[in-house]
Amino acid sequence: MSTPTLPARSGRQVLLQATMMGCGLAVLVVISVASLFLINRTREDANQVTQTLLMENDLSTLRNQVLRAESSQRGFLLTGDTDYLGAFDSSVAEMGPLLDQIRERLRGDTRRLAAAEQLTDLVRAKQDELRHTVLLKRSGNDTGALAVVRTDRGERLTRDISAIIATMQKTEQALLAERSETSSRSSFLLLIVNLVGVAALIIIAVIGLRLAQKTADALRRAHHEVEGANQILEQRVAERTADLQEANNEIQSFAYIVSHDLRAPLVNIMGFTSELEALRTDLFDRLADLRRRVGEEASDSDEDLDKDFSEAFGFIKASITKMDRLINAILDLSRQGRKEFAPAAINVTELMQAITATMAHQLMDREAKVSITPLPSIISDRLALEQVFTNLIDNAVKYLRPEVPGLIEISARETPGYITYMIRDNGRGIDPNDRARVFELFRRSGPQDRPGEGIGLAHVRALVRRLGGGITLDSELGQGTVFKVTLPRKLVVDTHGGKNA
Incomplete structure (x- = not known):
């Protein structure tokens, strides 16, 4: 008695299956469009974060160049050693391109660009002051050069430059936090869209499977479909397990590579620290020699300065040692993750x-x-x-x-x-x-x-x-x-x- 109804029921099942396939295709298209949009948005957010980090780096480099030029100027004025002029000239020369780069990064942002212009004026004034004292020293006018140094104009310019840089860095840090949060939201939204889409596709697939099962032979087809589904499930489980294992190995390899690459700059820092200590000794020796030549006795300020140097180097070495321990620990974890058990x-x-x-x-x-x-x-x-x-x-x-x-x-x-x-x-x-x-x-x-x-x-x-x-x-x-x-x-x-x- 049910035979006459099979064609009509089969037609309805085919229509429902076609509808499910259409819905699945529509969901897939929506997921693809939304994912492309969110991927582009995430890429833009990441680019903005990168620009902020580069801006912070430029500001730090500029401040270091100003301090380096000032230190070289004072070394030259105190000792007359022209070796200081190489570092002085290179630092002064690098300030201009750095300022141009900073202004270029801030083009289109009136408020931040105004701060950059103010910073440019102060740096140029500092450059003029530094060049003027060096020129006086080169011309043999030691008294005039030292008179300029004794005024508080150079120190005031340095403080103003440092203050503006600190303010700009604080602004960049706030922007970094904001942009990082935006990037995280975009990534989270992308994950949600994909999860929702996958869930919808799974639901549609399940509905389609049930409809297909109803049109199949009650016992024979159901039996074969269950066997096929079990085989597919086992295959997917095996594939997912292999994918997870591969991902875990990649993470461990990444940790090992990153930790290994971190060691190279750490070794450089250790080397440069040793060179700075040697330079400190040489600088104090030259200062003592200069005092002996002019008949001046060593002052307590020299001893205080030496203690400050020792304290700073001690802090740097302690930080290097701690970082080295952390890198070794990460490397050890990575090695243990790849170790084969016996x-x-x-x-x-x-x-x-x-x-x-x-x-x-x-x-x-x-x-x-x-x-x-x-x-x-x-x-x-x-x-x-x-x-x-x-x-x-x-x-x-x-x-x-x-x-x-x-x-x-x-x-x-x-x-x-x-x-x-x-x-x-x-x-x-x-x-x-x-x-x-x-x-x-x-x-x-x-x-x-x-x-x-x-x-x-x-x-x-x-x-x-x-x-x-x-x-x-x-x-x-x-x-x-x-x-x-x-x-x-x-x-x-x-x-x-x-x-x-």
Whole structure:
């Protein structure tokens, strides 16, 4: 009895399918147009951010050139050494193109261009003042040159130039924040449009699939379609998994390349710092020699200036050392992300005892004890486990409370297929608001009174995840913390990079 109705029903199904296909095509067109518009808008926002950064760089360079020219002028006036004139002439010569470049960047912005014009007038006046004193010195009129220097006109011009540059930089920073926010909004809107479009396409595709299934044979076609859908799903899962793995490898490679490239300018900074220290010594030697020649004794101001130099160089070296540690940490994280695991049977009790033995001196200083209960063995990567537990035990020792005897307890709990290792301490604990962020890179909790860069726990979590496990913590502020590391009893690696299968 249903046979006569099949043609009409089939016609309606075909019409509905065609309608769904039309809707899908329309959604695709809308997504494409909106995406192109938002991509262009995002590109424009990024270009504006770049222009703002370039503007800030030009202003900083101009200020450095003014200060460099002034330092060279004073060096020449004090010593008569013509070697200073090379730096002086190059600095003065570079100011003009920098000013032209700044005005060109601000063309069309009347308010900011007015500030640039005022800056141009002040810089040109400073150039005239510097050239005038150097010309007097070259002509042998030392008294006249020093008389010009002793006036406050040069110092006032330098202050005014620095003030205008600072104001312009503040304006650029405000613009940078505004433009960065606009760029972020554009990127977010692009993401939303794509997600909404994908969701709409998925809905339309699902509706079309249901209509197609209704027109198919009830049992045979349904069976074949389910099998086909399952195969496609498995293929997509495999493809997405491969895509994610490739993306993760690219991120790790990018981190390695960026960190490696950062080291080159850092080495240059270290080298130039050493050269500046040598130049400082040479400058003070020349100044002392000049004082001896004119029969003048060294003043307290020379000693103060030397202390200021030493303090500045000390700060620069400390910053370089910190940056070097951060770069090394990022490189280490990147290397660990690419490292292939080698599963092996591990006696975890012996491993923990070996780790605590290396920290005997720290434990003695803190008057702390470590209690290790018999721990179940595991098949995993030994080096990775050693890094994980070394970081956790080191953290436990580092953050013990000085007013109570330190106690660190290491135990384990077994569940089907997994083992949870627990490192418990009676240290100062972690604030509830910080319990999630302590696993983030460069994030730390509580008072920053212990050495560290906020890398250890991020490294631990990354390693534990690659080992196929997870890490959590329970803590009570002022009482202590327990870290729980859950790992599979047997680490299984695939043949595509040594990751946990």
